[in-house]
Amino acid sequence: MKWAASLQFRVNGPEGGDGNLHIWYEREGRMRVGTSSIYTIDKFDGLALVIDAYGGKGGSIRALLNDGSTDYKSVHNVDSLAFGHCDFQYRNLGRLVEVKLIQASDHLRLDVDGRQCFTSNTIKLPHDYYFGITAASASNPDSFEVFSFAVNSDVHISNDDNKGQQQTQDQTQTKQFAELNNKIDELTRMISRIQDQTLKLSQVSAESREELSKNRNSIDRLAQLNIKIETIERVAYAIKADIEGRDYRDHLSSLQQTVKDHHSSLMVHLPKTMGNIVASAAPRMSVIFLIVLLSQVILFVGYTVYRRRLKMQPKKYV
Structure with missing residues (x-):
């Protein structure tokens, strides 16, 4: 039985950020794992891939196995149980990162961004387990964004195919990175135009306030003049009424x-x-x-x- 499972994700975070992402292949799946990590789960039956900033090298991925007999909560140093690992940068790259687990007939291999991370000729995973993904955050957490998770069965694995897949993936990532840069440039131009429009509106608003202040003074003077005219009209009407009413x-x-x-x-x-x-x-x-x-x-x-x-x-x- 040959199959491959690939995960595409992106990680962003502040300097010194932390957190981890787990890829599980477990017999009972969600019923057993839930939202646990390898540091909080007791027993599980299957494979766990852990992606974090372990060791202070900027990033690493480690693979751990359990047949349901080992209680991970009782293990003092869980990371010492890893049977395979490799270091790789995955934080703040501005592009997607791909992790691909391949189960061939004679070996188990893990590729990261098209490059081999580790391989084992002694491990063969069952075909009826459940995949799952969990994440855990720290006090200064990273943001893990999962874009796709795909499983393909009966795939043909060869060195030539692997090279072709790597080239295709590199081209795809280059295209995605170029598109992302174009979108960022367009967004920057839009923000610049918005700032210019905001500045112009501020200037127009200041001029309008100044003009309104001048008009208010003119309106006050007109109101005073109107009061005087009304007073004169009342006096004139009073004189007229007095003249017309007397003999x-x-x-x-x-x-x-x-x-x-x-x-x-x-x-x-x-x-x-x-x-x-x-x-x-x-x-x-x-x-x-x-x-x-x-x-x-x-x-x-x-x-x-x-x-x-x-x-x-x-x-x-x-």
């Missing part, structure tokens, strides 16, 4: 009677007064006569103007 005929009649009384009194007392004046100051008779004449003329002109203005005023009919 000036009595006042005019009283004024006319007063003028007549003064005129009659003047005509009664004027001869006597003139006689006394003439008797006391005969030489100034002409002057006095001129004064009297001018007084009469002034009174006549004043009365005539008064009557004319009275006729020109609008009549009010009741």
Whole structure:
């Protein structure tokens, strides 16, 4: 029986980040493993591949076997039970990493990114176990992103095929890396355009606030002017109402009677007064006569103007 299982994933994290990813091939699968790791599980029957930053070398993968008889919780150094391992960089590469487990008729082999990690001629895994993936995080965790997991059976394994697969995989990864760079460049340009638009909007907003402040001052002045105009209108309406509501005929009649009384009194007392004046100051008779004449003329002109203005005023009919 020949089969191959491949996992494609990507890991990103901060400097000094940690965490681990487990690939399980176990007889009972999820019922036995659950969300455990090799450091928390007690007994299992199958294979476990552990990917982490073990040993401080930037990354490694280790393979461990158990037939259900070993209690891993009771083992002081679980990593010492690994039958195969290799170091490889997998963090912050900006591309996918592939781990491929191959079970041939005469050997078990593990490839990482198309390169052989280890091989064993003494191990042959059963064909009816269950695959599974678990992950565990640390205080400064990495982010593990699984993109695909595929199992193929009855595959033909040869050195030539392996080389061809490696070349194809390298080309695919190169293409994916180029596409990723293009997307990053496009995203950078979009962010730059957004920043430019944000700066322009900020400038327009500042200008609008300044213009609004100026307009507010003009609006305040217009409001004050409007209040003054309304005050003038109210005063004008009050004067108009007072003029239209009053009857000036009595006042005019009283004024006319007063003028007549003064005129009659003047005509009664004027001869006597003139006689006394003439008797006391005969030489100034002409002057006095001129004064009297001018007084009469002034009174006549004043009365005539008064009557004319009275006729020109609008009549009010009741």
